Amino acid sequence: MHSIKYQRKLIGVEKKLGFLYVPAEARAMLPNENAEIKVLFQGALKPKIKKYNADHNRIFGLTPFYKKHNLSTGDIVSVEVSEEDVEITLEEVEKIEDSQEKEDENFIDVSGLSSQSKGNIGEDRIKEIILLYSQGLLNVYKPVIDDRGIDLIVLKEKIYNPIYIQVKTRFNVHKRNRLILTINGNTFKPHHSYYVIGLVFNQEKMEMDENILFIPSKEIPDLASQLSDGSWRVTVSLTNGKTTGKYKKYFVTKEELVNKLLERIDLVNEIVN
Known part of the structure; x- marks a missing residue:
């Protein structure tokens, strides 16, 4: 089964609101619309159902995981995304750069549309x-x-x-x-x-x-x-x-x-x- 592995350095708002941003390379494996997805956390035997916001490319409901592992801004989590589920661990895997560069000034931001x-x-x-x-x-x-x-x-x-x-x-x-x-x-x-x-x-x-x-x-x-x-x-x-x-x-x-x-x-x- 095809999957994409990468690392993500947590930023302040992710830790504060309990979500994980998904970079462009991994979004193709996730729904194009807001949906519930399976997330398997490190140490868990079964995946849990979490909400994925396709408009803003965020997986919500991660506060318990962040607190359990005492994660803070700047800490790195490892993520593996497939069509079946998303696995989140603290092991090191290949890093995917996602600088989230500014859009071309000619592009109009439509992220506010439902x-x-x-x-x-x-x-x-x-x-x-x-x-x-x-x-x-x-x-x-x-x-x-x-x-x-x-x-x-x-x-x-x-x-x-x-x-x-x-x-x-x-x-x-x-x-x-x-x-x-x-x-x-x-x-x-x-x-x-x-x-x-x-x-x-x-x-x-x-x-x-x-x-x-x-x-x-x-x-x-x-x-x-x-x-x-x-x-x-x-x-x-x-x-x-x-x-x-x-x-x-x-x-x-x-x-x-x-x-x-x-x-x-x-x-x-x-x-x-």
Whole structure:
């Protein structure tokens, strides 16, 4: 099982508030949204459940561990991060430098936005793209309840064969050079009319990137890796916003996205009628 090992020198606010900051190199192994994760502490036989804040890259609930080992500002802890859990000890391992340099002055800090707000921004952008580029041929609807894995429903005028879309928006791709989407296994059910969209927010341009990840849900099990909780994780390595890997063919422009939706609706309509 792949894991990342590093050392972290505690700073005052970590000790005071009882959290541990996760450097960029290790974040790819953790959820992209606020979640509970398993943390195995030195000397413990079983991991404990702790809260991970993906907006600020912090693992909370470490005060008992810090007090038990009498840790202070400047002390070093060793961390091993995998998709299964996070192990925290006092043994020495390879150090990962994470200077947390200042962002480029052109970047806008969006860390104050909640996950829900970020999700709404992405969904609104997709609605705008579909409405504008389809020139009125497509309509977009939002479910009253959006915790079932469906964010948007797309219909063509006078044709009642909908396309269901789950939208995942990521604001930290420029830091990692990776687009990582985690799809809830409890609500995910592949279907020929169900698609997953991955958006990358460019914080320099304050706009979504031109290229959009557009994956049929039927192909997710073959492309993504399945986590221990049944969820699916899509990981796309990017260089200057582009990839050469297996996901390359799934990136489309805004116009291509709308054309694919129109083609799919027309195809299904021909089959059922």
